[in-house]
Structures are given as structure tokens and as C-alpha cells.
Amino acid sequence: MASRQSLISMAEDSFPLAKEEMLRRVDDAVAVRRVGAEAAIVETEGATAKDLAELVRRTPLLFTRHVTNVVAEFDPAASDLASVVDTLDAAIRELTSEPLIALQLWVSGKVHYDFNRHDARQRASQLLSDRGYRVSRAGSPVAVSVCFTPKTAVVGVNRVEDSLSSWPGGEIRLSRSPEQVSRAEFKLEELFKTYEFPADLGEDALDYGAAPGGWTRILASRGFRTTAVDPGDLDPRVLRLPDVVHERTTAGNFLRSSRDRFDLIVNDMKMSPTRSSRLMVDSLHLLEPGGFAITTLKTGDRGVLPQIEQSFAVLREGYDIEFARQLRHNRNEVTVVLRKQR
Ligand SMILES: C[S@@+](CC[C@H](N)C(=O)[O-])C[C@H]1O[C@@H](n2cnc3c(N)ncnc32)[C@H](O)[C@@H]1O
Numbered sequence: 001m002a003s004r005q006s007l008i009s010m011a012e013d014s015f016p017l018a019k020e021e022m023l024r025r026v027d028d029a030v031a032v033r034r035v036g037a038e039a040a041i042v043e044t045e046g047a048t049a050k051d052l053a054e055l056v057r058r059t060p061l062l063f064t065r066h067v068t069n070v071v072a073e074f075d076p077a078a079s080d081l082a083s084v085v086d087t088l089d090a091a092i093r094e095l096t097s098e099p100l101i102a103l104q105l106w107v108s109g110k111v112h113y114d115f116n117r118h119d120a121r122q123r124a125s126q127l128l129s130d131r132g133y134r135v136s137r138a139g140s141p142v143a144v145s146v147c148f149t150p151k152t153a154v155v156g157v158n159r160v161e162d163s164l165s166s167w168p169g170g171e172i173r174l175s176r177s178p179e180q181v182s183r184a185e186f187k188l189e190e191l192f193k194t195y196e197f198p199a200d201l202g203e204d205a206l207d208y209g210a211a212p213g214g215w216t217r218i219l220a221s222r223g224f225r226t227t228a229v230d231p232g233d234l235d236p237r238v239l240r241l242p243d244v245v246h247e248r249t250t251a252g253n254f255l256r257s258s259r260d261r262f263d264l265i266v267n268d269m270k271m272s273p274t275r276s277s278r279l280m281v282d283s284l285h286l287l288e289p290g291g292f293a294i295t296t297l298k299t300g301d302r303g304v305l306p307q308i309e310q311s312f313a314v315l316r317e318g319y320d321i322e323f324a325r326q327l328r329h330n331r332n333e334v335t336v337v338l339r340k341q342r
Contacts, residue, residue: 003030005041005070006049007147007156009108009169010063011326012037017304018063025059026052036108036149038169041070050162057164060324062308062334066170068145068156068163076113076153081124081146084155088144089131091157095142101133102140102160104168107148120146138166145169165194172328181235182214184268186329189218191294195323195337201292202263208251208279209269213238220244224264229254255283262286265293273297273307277314284318284340293319293338300332308334 010018019032019040028045035041042052049069056064071091072084081088092101105121115123124146125135145156147169160166167173172193174186205219210228212235219226225243228234234246247254251269265287269276280295287293295315299307312321319338326334 002046004044004046004048006044006047006052007035007068007070007145007154008040008042008052008064009038009066009106009147009171010040011065011328011331013301013332014063014326015040018061020305021061021063022052025061026055035152035154036147039108039147039149039154041154049156049158053162053164057323060321062324063326064164065325065328066163066165066167068143068158070154071157072155073152074155075151076111076115076120076148080120081127081153081155085127085131088155088157092133092142092144095157095159098141099132099134100140100142101128101135102138102143103128103135104137104143104145105148106145106169106171108169109150111148111150113148120148170328174329179217179237180214181212181217181238183329185214185218187268187296187327187335188215188266188294190327190329191335191337192218192222194325194327197292197337202288204260204262205264205266206260206262206283206286208254208265208267208283209271210234210246213244215266215268216244217241219264219266227260227262251279251283255279255286258286260286261288263288263291265291267293267295270298273299273311274314277311280338281314281318287340289340289342291340292322293340295336295338296330296333297336298333 022029022032022042028047031043033041049067052067072087074083128135143160147154172190174189205224205226207216207226207228210216211230211232216226216228217238220241227245229247229251297311322339323337
């Protein structure tokens with residue numbers, strides 16, 4: 001098989017982890033070369049971006065956020081997309097016969113070129129339009145990516161559904177709202193935009209480590225009756241929401257005394273990943289059969305992969321791991337979606 005290159009993105013601090021995961025878990029990964037702060041090229045003996053996306057989902061690999069097939073690279077100081085547009089055009093036609101294309105430009109690291117992002121977008125749009133494509137920012141089945149890094153521009157093309165994220169480089173942008181009570185809300189909001197839960201998830205949610213109440217607020221806004229467990233205070237605006245109950249205690253105390261049943265348990269407790277995972281397993285009797293759980297694993301920045309492996313071993317005592325990823329709004333942690341084994 002011919003060797004292939006894919007562009008992947010990850011959190012800047014997580015490059016070594018993304019690299020280690022790729023080299024350890026992807027059989028035909030040969031090399032991982034960093035090209036920008038949050039971008040690297042993975043060379044494989046044949047696996048395409050679609051294959052990598054499938055492995056990221058299934059294994060799961062946690063630190064890759066976005067993936068696309070590398071079509072070409074050029075030096076933005078010396079030339080532009082015109083120098084590679086023939087190759088790009090041929091690569092697009094291999095994926096689709098539709099004229100509709102999403103153009104995703106992103107910048108990784110500090111770049112100093114004599115054009116700005118707007119100029120680059122206009123130029124690229126023009127070149128693609130000249131080839132007969134209708135160019136959008138989003139909503140098209142195939143995306144052309146141009147990732148500008150300090151030394152190079154990497155041009156990629158992939159089907160959006162095989163790219164792990166529909167955002168350029170996986171850099172989802174969420175805006176603050178006046179009702180927001182914590183930045184932690186973004187993590188749950190991003191997860192709901194990234195992972196598709198079944199429509200019939202149920203109505204009763206339990207939120208461990210709820211204070212000041214961001215996740216509780218998001219759950220309430222999605223129609224859940226929510227029991228918020230935390231020794232700390234909830235924001236008064238969250239306490240006033242209908243269908244929110246605050247249990248001012250620890251998760252350990254709650255799970256020993258509660259007789260309630262929930263369809264969803266979420267856990268954002270500040271706690272070691274293995275202890276937190278143990279608490280999730282100890283809470284299985286509170287979860288309806290087939291119920292879902294969401295937990296963050298706060299690994300810090302040392303011994304990350306061993307901590308995750310230990311936590312997964314604990315969680316698999318009673319859950320299937322449906323999704324696990326370091327989302328854009330996770331810092332030194334990963335978000336995991338679990339389903340109670342039947
Ligand atoms: C990162 S904050 C949670 C933020 C919250 N998800 C939000 O969106 O506002 C972590 C919380 O875990 C709580 N916590 C730590 N240990 C706990 C335990 N054993 N039981 C319940 N809550 C705990 C802390 O009191 C703290 O409020």
C-alpha cells in the first residue's frame with residue numbers, strides 16, 4: 001500500500017500524548033511530525049484520514065480532535081494555494097462529484113505572513129470557484145482545510161463525517177451567554193455538539209460535583225430534572241430553576257443513602273481519575289439499565305496515559321465506553337461518555 005499522510009490536531013500541551021497514542025495504537029502509523037502548535041502530520045503505510053477517524057472513535061484515542069487527508073503543502077511566504085490547486089482539485093473529485101465545498105482555514109501557532117486570514121480565504125475561495133466549486137464555511141459534505149503554521153501551509157481534504165469535528169481543525173467556538181454560571185458549562189455544551197446521545201435519554205439526571213451549577217443549568221435547559229450533589233454552594237440563579245434540587249453532601253454520602261434512579265449521571269468532580277471512576281462504578285445501582293453517564297477524568301499533566309488506562313479498567317467493570325476525547329474546552333482532563341452494561 002502507498003504511504004499516506006493525514007493532518008491531525010490536538011491541544012497544544014497534548015501533542016506528546018497524541019503522538020504516543022498514534023504510534024502505539026495505530027498499527028501502520030510510521031511517524032508523527034509536529035507542524036504547528038496544535039497540528040501534526042501522521043504518516044501511515046496506507047491508513048487514510050477516514051481510517052484514523054474510525055480508530056480514534058473505536059479504540060478510543062483521546063487526544064486527536066480533527067483529521068484530514070494531506071493533499072499538499074506549500075510555503076506561504078513564497079507561494080499560495082494556486083501552486084497546488086490542480087492536486088487539490090483532483091483530490092476533491094476523488095471524494096465527491098458535488099460542487100459544494102466547505103473551506104476551513106485555521107492557524108496553528110504564531111504566524112507572520114504578509115496577508116491575513118481574510119485575504120487567504122478570499123484567494124482560496126476564488127481559486128475554488130474558478131474550478132466550478134460553490135464554497136461555503138460549513139454545511140457541505142466535503143471540507144477543504146488549509147492549516148497555516150509558522151513555516152508551512154498544509155492543504156487537506158476530507159468528508160466532514162470522517163473528520164471527527166465539523167469545525168476547522170476541531171476548534172469549536174462557543175459564545176458566552178449572560179446566564180452562564182461557570183466556564184465548565186462549555187465542556188458539556190461542546191460534548192452535546194460533538195456526541196449524539198439517543199433522543200430518548202430520559203428525564204432524570206444526577207450531577208456529581210455540581211457547584212457552582214453550570215452543568216446543572218445546561219441539563220435543566222435540556223429538560224432534565226436534576227439532582228445537584230456538591231458540598232459547595234450553587235449559584236442562586238441555578239437554585240431558582242424549576243426541577244433542580246441541591247443535595248449539599250458528597251457523592252459518596254449520596255450514593256450510599258439515595259433510593260432514587262436516574263437516566264443520566266454526570267460527574268465533573270475535582271478528584272483523581274481512578275477515585276472518580278470508582279465512584280461511578282459504585283453509583284451503578286442509581287442508574288437505569290442502559291442509562292448513560294458522562295465523566296471528566298482530571299489527569300493533570302503527569303502520567304496521563306497510565307491514569308487513563310487504570311480509570312478505563314475500573315469503568316469497564318460496569319460500563320461500556322462510548323466516547324472519550326480531550327475536547328477543546330478540557331484542560332488537563334478528558335471527557336468520557338459511558339453506558340451502563342445491560
Ligand atoms: C470543577 S467543579 C464543577 C463545576 C461544575 N461542573 C459546573 O459546571 O459549574 C468541581 C466540584 O467538585 C466538587 N467535589 C469535589 N469532591 C466532591 C465529592 N466527593 N462529592 C461531591 N462534590 C465534590 C467540588 O466541591 C467542586 O464544586
